[in-house]
Amino acid sequence: MSMYMKAGIRMTSAEIVVIGAGVIGTSIAFRLAESGRQVMMIDRNGIGAATSSACDKAIFLQSKRPGLHMDLARESRNMYNTLEEELGQSVEFKGAGGTVAIHTEQQMLFMKKFVHDQTQAGINVSLLNQKEAKEQQPILADDIIGASYSPDDAEVNPLKLSQGFATAAKRLGVEIMTHTEAIGIEKSNGKVTGVKTSKGVISTETVINACGPFASSIARFSGVPMNIKPRRGVILISEKVDPIVNGSLLDAQYIAAKHLSGQQPEYGIGLSLGQTDSGNLLIGGSREFVGFNKHVHSDVLHAIAYHACKVVPALTNIRIIRSMVGFRPFTGDGLPIIDRSEQLRGYILAAGHEGDGIALSPITGCLVRDLLNGGGPTSRFLPHLTSDRFKEKTLL
Amino acid sequence: MDCVICRCEEVLLSDIVRAIEDGYTSHREIKLKTRAGMGICQGRTCRLLLDQVIASVSQGPVPKTIGIAPNVPIRPIMLGDLAKGGGKAK
Ligand SMILES: Cc1cc2nc3c(=O)[nH]c(=O)nc-3n(C[C@H](O)[C@H](O)[C@H](O)COP(=O)(O)OP(=O)(O)OC[C@H]3O[C@@H](n4cnc5c(N)ncnc54)[C@H](O)[C@@H]3O)c2cc1C
Numbered sequence: 188m189s190m191y192m193k194a195g196i197r198m199t200s201a202e203i204v205v206i207g208a209g210v211i212g213t214s215i216a217f218r219l220a221e222s223g224r225q226v227m228m229i230d231r232n233g234i235g236a237a238t239s240s241a242c243d244k245a246i247f248l249q250s251k252r253p254g255l256h257m258d259l260a261r262e263s264r265n266m267y268n269t270l271e272e273e274l275g276q277s278v279e280f281k282g283a284g285g286t287v288a289i290h291t292e293q294q295m296l297f298m299k300k301f302v303h304d305q306t307q308a309g310i311n312v313s314l315l316n317q318k319e320a321k322e323q324q325p326i327l328a329d330d331i332i333g334a335s336y337s338p339d340d341a342e343v344n345p346l347k348l349s350q351g352f353a354t355a356a357k358r359l360g361v362e363i364m365t366h367t368e369a370i371g372i373e374k375s376n377g378k379v380t381g382v383k384t385s386k387g388v389i390s391t392e393t394v395i396n397a398c399g400p401f402a403s404s405i406a407r408f409s410g411v412p413m414n415i416k417p418r419r420g421v422i423l424i425s426e427k428v429d430p431i432v433n434g435s436l437l438d439a440q441y442i443a444a445k446h447l448s449g450q451q452p453e454y455g456i457g458l459s460l461g462q463t464d465s466g467n468l469l470i471g472g473s474r475e476f477v478g479f480n481k482h483v484h485s486d487v488l489h490a491i492a493y494h495a496c497k498v499v500p501a502l503t504n505i506r507i508i509r510s511m512v513g514f515r516p517f518t519g520d521g522l523p524i525i526d527r528s529e530q531l532r533g534y535i536l537a538a539g540h541e542g543d544g545i546a547l548s549p550i551t552g553c554l555v556r557d558l559l560n561g562g563g564p565t566s567r568f569l570p571h572l573t574s575d576r577f578k579e580k581t582l583l
Numbered sequence: 584m585d586c587v588i589c590r591c592e593e594v595l596l597s598d599i600v601r602a603i604e605d606g607y608t609s610h611r612e613i614k615l616k617t618r619a620g621m622g623i624c625q626g627r628t629c630r631l632l633l634d635q636v637i638a639s640v641s642q643g644p645v646p647k648t649i650g651i652a653p654n655v656p657i658r659p660i661m662l663g664d665l666a667k668g669g670g671k672a673k
Contacts, residue, residue: 232609232611232612233607233608233609233611233612233615234607234612234615235615236609236611236612236615240615346615346616350615350616363606365606365607365608365612366608366609423662423665425662426623426659427622427623465592465618470662483655485655488655488656488665489665489666489667489668492662492663492665492666493666495662495666496662496663496666502662502663503661503662503663503666504661504662504663505661505662506623506659506660506661506662507656507659507660507661507662507665508622508623508625508656508659509625509654509655509656510654510655510656511654
């Protein structure tokens with residue numbers, strides 16, 4: 188038993204309880220506290236210890252579809268410019284640009300259209316020929332036929348991100364309780380009255396479900412059903428090596444795996460490559476629907492390694508020290524649900540960022556703040572992030 | 584007196600004690616916060632030491648390290664070998 192278990196929690200109350208302390212919950216807790224709310228944040232594990240520490244570090248704009256998705260990502264990306272100052276600490280944010288490598292003529296056709304649409308939408312992205320692509324990323328294979336490049340893509344250390352939001356939130360008075368699991372929602376007359384936890388009851392009228400891929404289990408207690416599915420991803424981590432990647436690198440197969448639902452490569456394999464400040468390479472990745480199964484078949488690891496060596500032969504002699512398994516919170520349309528429940532007053536859902544939770548973390552805190560306080564600079568997005576958008580689709 | 588707990592990532596005892604005092608109590612949380620156990624040996628050297636530090640600071644029993652799951656690959660392996668179908672091929 189840890190010292191926190193022994194102490195237990197007092198029967199306590201809060202104006203708002205945030206369940207989940209990943210990059211999403213911590214961002215929400217920080218923005219709510221900043222706007223003067225009294226917030227308690229609980230997590231059954233630790234800060235950022237689930238999906239938000241089993242992911243890549245890319246803040247990609249050029250991988251987004253033009254439209255709402257792009258607008259959200261762009262606004263969130265801009266928030267990163269001032270975030271470290273606001274949090275009072277580094278999150279290892281770097282605007283080092285992003286490259287998408289193209290190796291087949293078929294991919295080139297797809298990417299030409301994709302880049303065209305993005306340029307139309309005002310994204311700073313350009314198509315590079317083979318020589319330019321190799322100049323931008325010298326580690327790319329010689330048979331690469333081109334790439335797209337955006338100087339606006341960026342990266343961040345996701346561990347530092349949730350820790351940074353949590354530390355800043357704490358400074359603003361947020362009480363954080365880790366190793367505290369939500370096991371029920373108390374309600375009366377269609378309204379939330381409290382959160383039952385593994386350490387006691389917290390009475391509150393407002394609860395925010397920020398449990399990412401695990402959000403559906405909280406939804407079950409609340410009696411407000413929703414469907415966020417885990418989409419498993421695996422990443423290989425290398426030993427420390429000298430800097431060899433400029434910014435973030437994807438390949439067009441990754442973009443295809445992300446956006447084309449029809450012709451998926453096996454295990455949803457596509458290259459994602461980034462390098463941490465400490466020198467470790469993050470080599471991804473896969474996209475699969477296998478529930479919360481953490482046991483990765485070795486075929487998936489071989490497939491990721493094989494594909495990575497093909498696009499970046501320079502990786503062949505680099506040693507892999509471990510692998511990471513995470514579950515992207517999948518809603519179906521690539522966008523999160525940020526909405527209050529119609530059925531249960533005081534119950535708010537803020538989850539489902541799929542493969543973009545790191546990129547969308549800054550804006551999500553503001554979205555939830557604006558949802559609760561009314562008005563605000565991000566409120567124009569909220570009508571598009573409701574949970575009934577899925578109902579409408581099935582009716583049509 | 585301070586000393587090194589994780590040699591791969593050069594994490595000091597004082598770094599770990601500070602993390603525990605900041606509320607990062609489990610093995611996994613301490614790893615995410617300080618990088619202890621994240622290096623090339625993946626905690627094979629420091630895991631037991633780290634458990635003892637956690638136990639002594641929190642004055643509880645030595646944890647069973649459920650937080651750090653053993654991970655594939657068990658030993659470092661070249662990406663090229665993994666691509667071929669694993670370490671056996673070497
Ligand atoms: C392989 C992979 C690569 C990725 N790469 C990128 C990338 O490059 N860029 C990007 O933008 N995004 C990326 N993502 C997506 C991103 O990681 C996620 O969208 C994001 O981390 C989700 O954050 P979250 O806070 O919603 O969820 P989580 O981090 O999972 O947080 C939810 C928290 O809720 C807690 N919880 C669950 N149930 C309970 C309960 N009953 N009581 C209390 N607490 C509970 C959990 O312990 C957890 O800490 C990637 C994801 C994966 C899997």
